[in-house]
Amino acid sequence: MKIVSYNxxxxxxxxxxxxxDWVAATQPDVxxxxxxxxxxxxxxxxxxxxxxxxxxxxxAQKPGYSGVATxxxxxxxxxxxxxxxALYDCEGRVLRLDFEGVSVLNTYMPSGTSGPVRQTFKLAWxxxxxTYVAALRQDAAVPPLVIGGDFNCCPAAIDLHNPxxxxxxxxxxxxxxxWFRDMLADGFADSFRELHPxxxxxxxxxxxxxxxxxxNVGWRLDHLLLDQALLPRLRGxxxxxxxxxxxxxxAWLELGA
Numbered sequence: 001m002k003i004v005s006y007n008x009x010x011x012x013x014x015x016x017x018x019x020x021d022w023v024a025a026t027q028p029d030v031x032x033x034x035x036x037x038x039x040x041x042x043x044x045x046x047x048x049x050x051x052x053x054x055x056x057x058x059x060a061q062k063p064g065y066s067g068v069a070t071x072x073x074x075x076x077x078x079x080x081x082x083x084x085x086a087l088y089d090c091e092g093r094v095l096r097l098d099f100e101g102v103s104v105l106n107t108y109m110p111s112g113t114s115g116p117v118r119q120t121f122k123l124a125w126x127x128x129x130x131t132y133v134a135a136l137r138q139d140a141a142v143p144p145l146v147i148g149g150d151f152n153c154c155p156a157a158i159d160l161h162n163p164x165x166x167x168x169x170x171x172x173x174x175x176x177x178x179w180f181r182d183m184l185a186d187g188f189a190d191s192f193r194e195l196h197p198x199x200x201x202x203x204x205x206x207x208x209x210x211x212x213x214x215x216n217v218g219w220r221l222d223h224l225l226l227d228q229a230l231l232p233r234l235r236g237x238x239x240x241x242x243x244x245x246x247x248x249x250x251a252w253l254e255l256g257a
Contacts, residue, residue, distance in 0.1 A: 004032040007150040008033050008245060010035065010036070031070065039064060053073055061092075076099055078096075109126070112152065134136070149222070154176075192239065204219070213244075220239075
């Protein structure tokens with residue numbers, strides 16, 4: 001089972017940049033995308049449907065903003081749109097698909113980069129999300145979780161190009177790094193670091209400014225966390241920096257039977 005997470009910075013934009021050809025070539029079983037930027041306007045997902053994908057969308061209420069979608073070649077046992085908290089559901093931040101033996105939770109976390117108000121919102125979200133996930137793990141009807149998405153959080157110095165200059169920048173504040181450590185302590189594994197514990201220079205987001213991507217001046221903001229109960233099934237994990245439909249690149253993992 002190949003699971004991919006990809007912040008597209010606009011689904012329509014990514015489709016115009018050859019996303020369908022890329023999906024046809026890589027053939028993920030479950031594709032979690034963030035920042036679909038759909039609003040209430042209908043999205044044309046017929047191209048993905050033609051490739052054999054079922055589409056599940058959770059757009060934000062605000063046009064051109066946020067929103068998540070999951071495309072699956074496998075039929076889920078259950079689909080849960082949203083998290084049940086109106087403050088976050090209006091921004092389209094959570095979508096869960098349950099399959100046999102694994103639940104894929106697609107999330108787009110706030111960035112906090114627009115100013116102190118949104119950074120405060122982000123920190124409140126992070127603490128709420130951790131509690132929300134803990135409750136899901138206590139629900140016997142929910143299989144072990146894979147949490148995929150744009151976390152807007154770099155876990156450690158190895159995960160961004162210039163950690164010293166960004167000690168207090170949103171995405172790398174001490175509070176956010178501690179939150180990530182707490183998530184791992186709760187019983188999750190960072191799939192990328194599980195298999196590549198000391199590999200530097202691997203990022204999933206680059207600014208559009210100053211040729212950052214060409215110079216590999218980036219941040220690893222996109223993650224696939226998996227419940228430690230799934231670790232025996234982990235067969236591979238990584239990033240695909242050559243995919244260029246967005247200012248992000250995809251993160252991926254593969255689970256065995």
